[in-house]
Amino acid sequence: AQSVTQLGSHVSVSEGALVLLRCNYSSSVPPYLFWYVQYPNQGLQLLLKYTSAATLVKGINGFEAEFKKSETSFHLTKPSAHMSDAAEYFCAVTWGGATNKLIFGTGTLLAVQP
Amino acid sequence: GAGVSQSPRYKVAKRGQDVALRCDPISGHVSLFWYQQALGQGPEFLTYFQNEAQLDKSGLPSDRFFAERPEGSVSTLKIQRTQQEDSAVYLCASSKQGDQPQHFGDGTRLSIL
Numbered sequence: 001a002q003s004v005t006q007l008g009s010h011v012s013v014s015e016g017a018l019v020l021l022r023c024n025y026s027s028s029v030p031p032y033l034f035w036y037v038q039y040p041n042q043g044l045q046l047l048l049k050y051t052s053a054a055t056l057v058k059g060i061n062g063f064e065a066e067f068k069k070s071e072t073s074f075h076l077t078k079p080s081a082h083m084s085d086a087a088e089y090f091c092a093v094t095w096g097g098a099t100n101k102l103i104f105g106t107g108t109l110l111a112v113q114p
Numbered sequence: 115g116a117g118v119s120q121s122p123r124y125k126v127a128k129r130g131q132d133v134a135l136r137c138d139p140i141s142g143h144v145s146l147f148w149y150q151q152a153l154g155q156g157p158e159f160l161t162y163f164q165n166e167a168q169l170d171k172s173g174l175p176s177d178r179f180f181a182e183r184p185e186g187s188v189s190t191l192k193i194q195r196t197q198q199e200d201s202a203v204y205l206c207a208s209s210k211q212g213d214q215p216q217h218f219g220d221g222t223r224l225s226i227l
Contacts, residue, residue, distance in 0.1 A: 004156075034215065043118070043205055043218035044157070090156050100209075101147065101170065102216060104156030 002027050004093050006105035014113050019063075019078040021108045023091030026072065031093040033074040034102065035065055038088045047089075050074060061085070086112045116140070118219035120206050126225045127196050135191045135222045139208030146189050147216060148181055149205040157205050163189060193224075201226045 007022040025031060032051050036044035048059025055067045065076045074091060088109045092102040119138040127133050139146050145164055149157035150173075159173040165186035174181070178196075183189040193200055203223050207216035 036218075041220070041223075043120075043220045044207075046215050046217070049215055092156075100145070101159040101162055101173070102149075102157070102207075104158070106156050107154075 002031075002093070002095060002103060004091055004103055004105040006089075006091050006108050008108055009106065010109045010111065012111040012113060013081045015083055016080050019076070019081045019085065019110065021076040021089050021091075021110065023065075023074045023076065023105060024072055025074070025091075025093050027093075027095065029095060030067075030069055031095045033065075033067060034092045034094075035059065035063070035074075035076050036090045036092060038090065038107075040087075044090065047076070081110075081112045083112050083114065086110055118206055118208055118217055120204075120219035120222050122222060123220065124223050124225075126227065128227050129196060129198060131196055132192065132194045133196055133224065135193075135204050135224070137189045137191070137206030137208075137219060139187065139189070139206070140217055143208035143210055143217075144186075145209045145211060145214075145216075146183060147207040147209075148189070148191050149207065150175075151203040151205055151221070153202070160191070160204075196224075196226045198226050200224060 003026045005024045034049045035047040048057045050067045058064045091105040121136045148160040151157040161181045162170040163183040178194045180192045203221040205221045207218045209216045
């Protein structure tokens with residue numbers, strides 16, 4: 001079955017440090033890929049998306065992600081963490097089709113230490 | 115409104131009761147999705163509508179779950195004879211077309227006692 005794996009359910013970084021959140025998908029067919037952020041008691045907000053254009057995708061709040069087909073990965077990065085980045089981050093994929101339903105990873109909770 | 119609106123935000127029900135959760139998508143969005151998010155997990159797909167047609171209900175966990183979107187706008191997710199395992203956050207999302215990014219509401223947190 002097609003799936004998404006997020007390595008590391010909890011990641012802690014210092015303010016100003018690099019943020020790296022990992023996402024891998026299982027399929028030989030490149031999917032559409034997304035990163036969403038979820039703040040407590042809120043819905044999911046789209047950070048960025050990859051839809052087979054440029055492999056390096058820039059999103060909101062200084063985040064970016066690089067699609068690497070050879071590694072079936074779509075890791076999320078930010079050069080310098082800010083306290084306001086503390087939230088849960090979800091990688092999601094869809095392989096299109098009639099439904100375009102999203103398949104989500106289990107999420108990574110990012111903590112930012114002062 | 116500008117975003118996807120869900121109501122109620124919180125719902126507490128006793129086991130065995132029926133509940134109804136409402137989703138008001140972004141105006142003009144053709145596609146509507148329901149997801150279930152258990153505590154500490156990522157959202158899981160329940161069902162999908164294109165306008166008023168329910169094209170995919172493969173994620174509904176049992177026949178106690180029923181969704182409708184009769185006029186192609188507002189959608190209701192109904193759960194009959196609720197069980198404790200139904201406790202979760204139910205998220206609604208909409209998009210302009212099926213392949214456009216999905217915009218999520220804040221969810222309904224359902225607690226079954």
